[in-house]
Amino acid sequence: MMPLQRTKEQNTMPKLVIALAIAVVGARPVFASQETDVMAPVRQFVCGFNKNDIKMAQAACADQTFIIDDFPPHEWRGSGATSKWFRDLTRMGKKNGMSDSFVTLLKPRQVDVTGTHAYVVVPINLRYNDKGQLVKRTGLMTLALHKGVDGWRIAAWAWTWG
Numbered sequence: 001m002m003p004l005q006r007t008k009e010q011n012t013m014p015k016l017v018i019a020l021a022i023a024v025v026g027a028r029p030v031f032a033s034q035e036t037d038v039m040a041p042v043r044q045f046v047c048g049f050n051k052n053d054i055k056m057a058q059a060a061c062a063d064q065t066f067i068i069d070d071f072p073p074h075e076w077r078g079s080g081a082t083s084k085w086f087r088d089l090t091r092m093g094k095k096n097g098m099s100d101s102f103v104t105l106l107k108p109r110q111v112d113v114t115g116t117h118a119y120v121v122v123p124i125n126l127r128y129n130d131k132g133q134l135v136k137r138t139g140l141m142t143l144a145l146h147k148g149v150d151g152w153r154i155a156a157w158a159w160t161w162g
Helices: 008-050 054-059 081-096
Strands: 061-068 075-078 098-105 110-114 117-130 133-148 151-161
Touching: 008 054, 008 098, 008 110, 008 117, 008 133, 008 151, 054 061, 054 081, 061 081, 075 081, 081 098
Parallel strands: 061 151
Antiparallel strands: 061 075, 098 117, 110 117, 117 133, 133 151
């Protein structure tokens, strides 16, 4: 009985499968590292918000930032947008008896990185006091980030309540 002869394609197929498996396994740490890097300013922003440290939150943002939120004037843009948004949020909170806001970031649903641009969707839990009553809300924070010489910075973001 003669041994079966394998074609050139049949000989290279196992090598391709092994190479693909190595590429997939090896790419995981790169993606995890990218996600960690992109999420760092998001976490910094939320940490600054939770501590009422507007300088910390502003430092996570690009010089030119665009913000959309559910209270007037509903949009803030340009240099210092984060500080202006925070000022308006604080005024609205005082006017309406809201205090002690705290945001918890959950596991990101989407982190897409293309070169120096990233798109992030992350679920959030928000709690605050409304005239002495604890309020809990869930939602999403959607962000666009740019990577520059100083690393990743938030270029735009919006809350969406669920």
